[in-house]
Amino acid sequence: MEPRSADTIAAIATAPGRGAVGVVRVSGPQSLLIAESVAGATVVPRRVVLARFSDSDGAPIDRGLVIAFPGPNSYTGEDVVEFQCHGGPVVLAAMLERCIELGARAARAGEFTERAFLNGKLDLAQAEAVADLIDASTRAAARSALRSLEGDFSRRIDTLRERLVALRVLVEASLDFPEEDIDVLSTYRVVEQIVEQRDSVAELIRQAGQGRLLRDGARVVLLGEPNVGKSSLLNALAGDSIAIVTAVPGTTRDLVRESIMISDVPFHFTDTAGLRDAGDEVERIGMDRARTAARQADLVVRVSDGRDDAALNQWLKDDLGDIPMIRIRNKADLRDERVGWLALNGGREIAISAKTGAGVDLLKEALLEAVGRSGLHGEGVFMARSRHLEALRRCKEHLDVAATLRDEVEFLAEELRYAEARLGEITGSRTADDLLGDIFRSFCIGK
Numbered sequence: 444m445e446p447r448s449a450d451t452i453a454a455i456a457t458a459p460g461r462g463a464v465g466v467v468r469v470s471g472p473q474s475l476l477i478a479e480s481v482a483g484a485t486v487v488p489r490r491v492v493l494a495r496f497s498d499s500d501g502a503p504i505d506r507g508l509v510i511a512f513p514g515p516n517s518y519t520g521e522d523v524v525e526f527q528c529h530g531g532p533v534v535l536a537a538m539l540e541r542c543i544e545l546g547a548r549a550a551r552a553g554e555f556t557e558r559a560f561l562n563g564k565l566d567l568a569q570a571e572a573v574a575d576l577i578d579a580s581t582r583a584a585a586r587s588a589l590r591s592l593e594g595d596f597s598r599r600i601d602t603l604r605e606r607l608v609a610l611r612v613l614v615e616a617s618l619d620f621p622e623e624d625i626d627v628l629s630t631y632r633v634v635e636q637i638v639e640q641r642d643s644v645a646e647l648i649r650q651a652g653q654g655r656l657l658r659d660g661a662r663v664v665l666l667g668e669p670n671v672g673k674s675s676l677l678n679a680l681a682g683d684s685i686a687i688v689t690a691v692p693g694t695t696r697d698l699v700r701e702s703i704m705i706s707d708v709p710f711h712f713t714d715t716a717g718l719r720d721a722g723d724e725v726e727r728i729g730m731d732r733a734r735t736a737a738r739q740a741d742l743v744v745r746v747s748d749g750r751d752d753a754a755l756n757q758w759l760k761d762d763l764g765d766i767p768m769i770r771i772r773n774k775a776d777l778r779d780e781r782v783g784w785l786a787l788n789g790g791r792e793i794a795i796s797a798k799t800g801a802g803v804d805l806l807k808e809a810l811l812e813a814v815g816r817s818g819l820h821g822e823g824v825f826m827a828r829s830r831h832l833e834a835l836r837r838c839k840e841h842l843d844v845a846a847t848l849r850d851e852v853e854f855l856a857e858e859l860r861y862a863e864a865r866l867g868e869i870t871g872s873r874t875a876d877d878l879l880g881d882i883f884r885s886f887c888i889g890k
């Protein structure tokens with residue numbers, strides 16, 4: 444693909460501050476000329492050249508390395524030059540100034556990656572993965588961002604799109620040739636295939652949701668009757684005395700939040716007021732907050748001491764039915780019970796003792812399991828953004844509708860077209876300019 448930009452951009456690509464090495468990056472048609480002027484030497488494509496960099500008067504700025512990557516085989520797809528200098532702010536500022544004197548202009552945030560996208564070197568999901576990889580705060584997050592950057596996520600989206608296009612072609616063919624004897628929809632099992640694709644999208648939503656948890660962390664709310672040991676459990680998980688623990692039921696009123704890393708995955712815990720049908724005004728406000736927090740949770744840890752309140756159980760079922768839940772039976776030490784998994788009608792619970800810490804590791808395992816750790820180190824978790832999840836959900840909705848339109852073929856074709864367009868927004872093959880602007884503005888300069 445031909446480079447598209449007429450102007451040449453330059454930026455300091457390394458983080459601000461002092462370091463052994465700092466990089467100034469230049470991209471655009473004048474890059475190679477700028478490199479030779481600054482270095483006073485001939486640059487050889489993809490060869491490291493040691494040179495003295497000097498200003499317009501010939502006074503030295505630094506001695507360093509210059510590497511030229513002629514387009515299209517470069518990060519942006521244009522001619523790119525990287526100067527590796529000593530990493531001091533004065534040197535780097537002087538180098539940038541020199542590049543600007545020679546005709547470059549200062550790059551905007553994210554502009555290098557934006558050019559890579561515009562020149563077809565990366566699709567939109569990959570470009571976003573660049574930012575996610577740089578921003579990753581854990582190894583697991585970095586790994587899944589890298590998978591997206593390498594195109595795993597985009598390939599899955601593209602494959603889905605191709606299948607939806609193929610289905611739409613079939614459906615439209617049946618519209619264009621209604622007099623043909625064969626019933627295209629049944630012959631090619633079109634509705635069944637739509638359902639299959641819908642299920643693939645659902646699976647992708649699940650995997651992408653796990654990626655989001657990796658990046659943003661899982662919101663976990665500790666919920667249960669008063670005095671069952673929710674605050675003790677938070678303290679045991681944190682290995683620190685975060686929340687007040689007393690034998691008085693109704694100790695916790697406000698929400699108590701603590702973020703804890705478990706095997707590289709961030710969990711944001713919220714300890715809450717015990718739920719009961721009593722209490723003063725303060726406690727009742729606390730209980731309202733507890734319920735609100737629980738409704739917004741990714742995961743609820745339902746703590747009990749074995750004497751479940753029936754009304755609370757009913758509320759959990761009615762109001763939080765969609766939120767994954769881990770059941771904890773605390774105070775195993777009081778009952779002389781062994782810690783571990785117990786069968787419960789309709790599920791399982793873990794017997795633990797928050798006081799002695801016995802069994803807390805099992806809860807940690809269960810938490811990791813619940814956010815899909817099994818997949819975290821292997822294949823299949825993508826560093827998706829909420830933008831991607833939203834597009835996938837809308838795609839799935841259109842496929843849900845399409846699957847019901849067996850007898851209204853025009854509408855069926857339309858729904859397939861919408862579903863495919865939603866997928867296109869993820870990789871950017873069909874996207875509004877303002878969407879692009881938002882995405883690249885979140886980048887830092889020099890990227």
Ligand SMILES: Nc1nc2c(ncn2[C@@H]2O[C@H](COP(=O)(O)OP(=O)(O)OP(=O)(O)O)[C@@H](O)[C@H]2O)c(=O)[nH]1
Nearest residue numbers: 669670671672673674675693694695717774797798
């Ligand atoms: N023996 C025993 N006591 C426990 C255990 N966990 C908590 N406790 C005790 O139970 C009492 C209540 O503990 P908290 O952690 O304050 O309970 P809570 O669920 O936060 O209570 P509220 O904030 O009032 O809703 C305290 O006296 C704790 O020491 C346990 O595993 N074993």
Ligand SMILES: [Mg+2]
Nearest residue numbers: 673674694695
């Ligand atoms: Mg408490």
